[in-house]
Amino acid sequence: MAQHQVDFTQSGGLPIALTTVDKLVNWGRSNSLWALTYGLACCGIEMMASGASRYDFDRYGTIFRSSPRQSDIMIVAGTLTKKHAEFIRRLYDQMTEPRWVISMGSCANTGGMFNTYATVQGVDRVIPVDLYLPGCAPRPETLQYAVMMLQKKIRAEKAGKAQRPKRLM
Amino acid sequence: MRAYSDKKDVQKKAYYTDRYWVAPTVPRQTVESDDVFAADLAAIKAKFTVLEAYIEVEQLVIVINPDDNFGVMKLMKEELQFEQLIEMAAVDWLARSNEFEIVVMMLSMAKRKRMRVKYTVAKDQAVESLNPLYRSADWAEREMYDMHGVKVNNHPYMKRILMPDDWQGHPLLKSYPLHGDEAAQWYEVDKIFGKEARDIIGPEIRDSAAIERYDTERFSRLGHEVPYGTDISEGEPDTPLAYQEEDGVFLIRKVHEDDSVEITDRDR
Numbered sequence A: 001m002a003q004h005q006v007d008f009t010q011s012g013g014l015p016i017a018l019t020t021v022d023k024l025v026n027w028g029r030s031n032s033l034w035a036l037t038y039g040l041a042c043c044g045i046e047m048m049a050s051g052a053s054r055y056d057f058d059r060y061g062t063i064f065r066s067s068p069r070q071s072d073i074m075i076v077a078g079t080l081t082k083k084h085a086e087f088i089r090r091l092y093d094q095m096t097e098p099r100w101v102i103s104m105g106s107c108a109n110t111g112g113m114f115n116t117y118a119t120v121q122g123v124d125r126v127i128p129v130d131l132y133l134p135g136c137a138p139r140p141e142t143l144q145y146a147v148m149m150l151q152k153k154i155r156a157e158k159a160g161k162a163q164r165p166k167r168l169m
Numbered sequence B: 001m002r003a004y005s006d007k008k009d010v011q012k013k014a015y016y017t018d019r020y021w022v023a024p025t026v027p028r029q030t031v032e033s034d035d036v037f038a039a040d041l042a043a044i045k046a047k048f049t050v051l052e053a054y055i056e057v058e059q060l061v062i063v064i065n066p067d068d069n070f071g072v073m074k075l076m077k078e079e080l081q082f083e084q085l086i087e088m089a090a091v092d093w094l095a096r097s098n099e100f101e102i103v104v105m106m107l108s109m110a111k112r113k114r115m116r117v118k119y120t121v122a123k124d125q126a127v128e129s130l131n132p133l134y135r136s137a138d139w140a141e142r143e144m145y146d147m148h149g150v151k152v153n154n155h156p157y158m159k160r161i162l163m164p165d166d167w168q169g170h171p172l173l174k175s176y177p178l179h180g181d182e183a184a185q186w187y188e189v190d191k192i193f194g195k196e197a198r199d200i201i202g203p204e205i206r207d208s209a210a211i212e213r214y215d216t217e218r219f220s221r222l223g224h225e226v227p228y229g230t231d232i233s234e235g236e237p238d239t240p241l242a243y244q245e246e247d248g249v250f251l252i253r254k255v256h257e258d259d260s261v262e263i264t265d266r267d268r
């Protein structure tokens, strides 16, 4: 036991906050959204810029991870080719629940300008998407806004097991 | 967006005509005008038939029989000092004459000369691999197979190079639709979820600019968001953009736009 006494009524208030479990859990979830590094094309560069010092994603608790098993969100940044579709699904399946997906850029949203045989016309044909971010490429500020919108969405969710996992079909 | 029209006969009729435009042709010289090339051609002609030979943009172009390709290359590598195979590609002439033209670009660093070897193969005719002579032919031949379906004999690893292994069709053929055939269009759905999921996931939407104004299941109007599936044919409410909920967020300080500072001095 420390010798000194902290007078909580004087310095910083009582260490007690009253809230609901949902709010507490969602507060935790929404403020440490670890993102899976998923740069597939030019949008990936903007995603990296968002993570670097100028835009500084760490402020939001968003830290890029290289493993789907440690990630909460998947930021699909770039063009998804048909050859790669099976792998994005496999990585998505490896993420633990709850998990969220941001589809970043026109290519990930709709196939974008690559209206060809080799490009998946929107990642939502393969994995369920929570947030579509338009742009080609969206600026880092826009991606930050998208993450803030996702945080808002998470805060509105129920935290318990009653929250059914998202399914494409 | 342009609708897809069948291009099977695209080479038979001109789809673009301009009265005043004349297709430029590169002037050709005879082989005799260059001593080095003349000697090379004579050496090749001594052993193989050469169907056509000329000089174009300072490069010797020869047309040979497809069966001779390995022999000619071996001669060129071992005796004529063409030690590099720069590039190799097939050209689709199926609509015109049911054959592929194969173009091989060669470089001789010793003689500082470039040349092109061409041969035509019929649609299902296999060609001999140049891989034992030039390692750079390896990927070029795999690409030729992947993109055009030209089969190559005695290649050590004859496998698709760009498209997935279970892809159907050869995408660089002129008859291949830009948006893919049926197998290509359903490729990811068939592979991940199975054919029975086609009805659920639905066909690809190729018009990425398509917007349905009153569909609130797939679209949402920025600044006018409504819950999923709401009927908005009567109009929708304004929902101002906000970073946080009205009543604030647990343990997080509320952002007040009025308190934000605009930075005008960029060199601060």
Ligand code: SF4
Pocket: A041, A042, A043, A044, A077, A078, A079, A104, A105, A106, A107, A108, A112, A135, A136, A137, A138
């Ligand atoms: S949306 Fe634009 S910037 Fe992003 S991956 Fe596609 S082409 Fe590149």
